[in-house]
Amino acid sequence: MKIVVLGLSLSSAWGNGHATTWRALLRGMAARGHAVHFLERDMPWYAAHRDLPAPDFCAFDLYDGLDQLDAFAPMVHAADAVIVGSYVPDGVAVAHWVQRQAGGVTAFYDIDTPVTLAKLGRGDHEYLDPDTIAGFDLYLSFTGGPTLTRLEREHGAQRAEALYCAVDAARYRPTGALKRxxxxxxxxxxxxxxxxxxxxxxxxxxxxxxxxxxxxxxxxxxxxxxxxxxxxxxxxxxxxxxxxxxxxxxxxxxxxxxxxxxxxxxxxxxxxxxxxxxxxxxxxxxxxxxxxxxxxxxxxxxxxxxxxxxxxxxxxxxxxxxxxxxxxxxTAAHRAAELEALLAELRRPSTGTQPAPNIALTA
CATH class of the missing domain: 3.40.50.2000 (Glycogen Phosphorylase B;)
Structure with a gap:
């Protein structure tokens, strides 16, 4: 599959747990033969601590603002799946744009689900709002258990599935370091x-x-x-x-x-x-x-x-x-297999249609 991801950060693990989660998952997807393109908003605090500026397991682009996303509209439309992550800057506008442009499966990967639900309960729509939840084909949740039912019944998710974080077993292993x-x-x-x-x-x-x-x-x-x-x-x-x-x-x-x-x-x-x-x-x-x-x-x-x-x-x-x-x-291999199965189940045949007209994005 061709998959586009718009996530908080892939290039910098400074001050966030998202980068290592995305890295493990996308390495796992690449190992299964999928082509992934990651789009990341260029933020100054990550730019100053960028420890993976050129990943070798996926294509990668930075964008400066919402207006620059339009350049990626054909790619988003042609993708088999497009995944938006939690805490993406201007996430509501980004999600609406993805839902307009995408020709394949759309998914939201919430790596902060309990925090997201608490924010929604306060009317805080920093990166997700009720309309965008209902607009995704799939809600992938860092949290499992009863929260999945809550996402569907109370928040209108079409389908909520747990996708726990995972580890890249090739990079995390005993190193023999002396116990300090x-x-x-x-x-x-x-x-x-x-x-x-x-x-x-x-x-x-x-x-x-x-x-x-x-x-x-x-x-x-x-x-x-x-x-x-x-x-x-x-x-x-x-x-x-x-x-x-x-x-x-x-x-x-x-x-x-x-x-x-x-x-x-x-x-x-x-x-x-x-x-x-x-x-x-x-x-x-x-x-x-x-x-x-x-x-x-x-x-x-x-x-x-x-x-x-x-x-x-x-x-x-x-x-x-x-x-x-x-x-x-x-491991990342386990999660990649789980994600592949979910996306394959929801995958739609190509429509052959053109992307929706680009509509200016605003914060």
Missing amino acids: WDLSYLGTYSPDRQPTLDRLLIQVARRMPDRRFAVAGPQYPVEIEWPSNVERIDHLPPEQHADFYSASRYTLNVTRDDMRAAGWSPSVRLFEAGACGTAILSDRWPGIEDVLRPPAEIALVDTTDDVIAAIARDAAPLGAAARRAVLARH
């Missing part, structure tokens, strides 16, 4: 995650001064007081993730409030850490047992004391079980 940290965390600062990070890592570090910890990710406020045994890494490029996880005896997964409440919302970090054979400690949320089975494949922790007890144990068996589970169920 007893517990690590990788993630951009988020106000709703910070209390959990404080309880499950920072307080642990204060009570275990002889142990070593690390927190990697940008945008943390300068006023946070980090214990001396917590190493801070401001930004960790994706090519260094595998070494980071391999150097960690345990790593911590912390879920945003909206995603914890919805359940069935596994972070890509779970799969990346697991693929590296790193033992995972996670906060608790509905549906986690459908992703990784506790206590054999992942350890759930609620309190500082839970974490202290966990990291005193041998991490190797838990890390090995996590790796086996991820490679069996959660």
Whole structure:
């Protein structure tokens, strides 16, 4: 198939989890023989941290504004499928444009589903509104479980299907790095995650001064007081993730409030850490047992004391079980096969018609 994707970012993983998700999925699609063209809005904060300016697994173009999309209208019309991602700048206008121009299947891939639904509930249509939801043939959701029914019954999605994040198993694997940290965390600062990070890592570090910890990710406020045994890494490029996880005896997964409440919302970090054979400690949320089975494949922790007890144990068996589970169920190859099957089922025969007349886009 020929597939066009308009996503938040492919070229820069700085401050967002979308880039690694798109990279894994699209590498998987390329391996299955599909031709993908990714269109990304050129934003200054990503331009300053562009770690993949020329992907080798898909065609790639930047565009400066909505008016430049018209140049891609023939390609969008000829594609077998066009996928719009969440948090695309001017996403509502982009979605309406895609729905006018596309000649094949149209899909929305929501990598932020619980956040999206919370925003819709507040009347916040930053990148999606009720009309565009109903206009897509397929709503691909980062979140599974009851949320899929809600998307169809309450928000008018024609068809909602879970498409969890995944890991590129060729790039995330044990590297043999020496263990530097007893517990690590990788993630951009988020106000709703910070209390959990404080309880499950920072307080642990204060009570275990002889142990070593690390927190990697940008945008943390300068006023946070980090214990001396917590190493801070401001930004960790994706090519260094595998070494980071391999150097960690345990790593911590912390879920945003909206995603914890919805359940069935596994972070890509779970799969990346697991693929590296790193033992995972996670906060608790509905549906986690459908992703990784506790206590054999992942350890759930609620309190500082839970974490202290966990990291005193041998991490190797838990890390090995996590790796086996991820490679069996959660690689990019698995997700690409799932996406291919959904798009093939909905694929329409070519109509031979011309694209709809271009209508000026406005923010």
